[in-house]
Amino acid sequence: MINLVKDSSLVYVIGLGDLLRAGNLATARDVTLVPLVLVALIYLFLIGLCTLLLRQLEKHYSYYR
Numbered sequence: 001m002i003n004l005v006k007d008s009s010l011v012y013v014i015g016l017g018d019l020l021r022a023g024n025l026a027t028a029r030d031v032t033l034v035p036l037v038l039v040a041l042i043y044l045f046l047i048g049l050c051t052l053l054l055r056q057l058e059k060h061y062s063y064y065r
Helices: 001-009 009-030 036-061
Strands: none
Touching: 001 036
């Protein structure tokens, strides 16, 4: 389930596209790579949060408790 969320094209198009667009605009304005680093950290946090939540959901509905 976790891999389905991470690899989903819908999540990629919605989440990463908006984040990268904002990062690219800020990078062009400020002429520094800091906004792209922040975008990477935000994306890592969101994927980590989804991973933790879905892991708990899988444990809850698991047949092998």
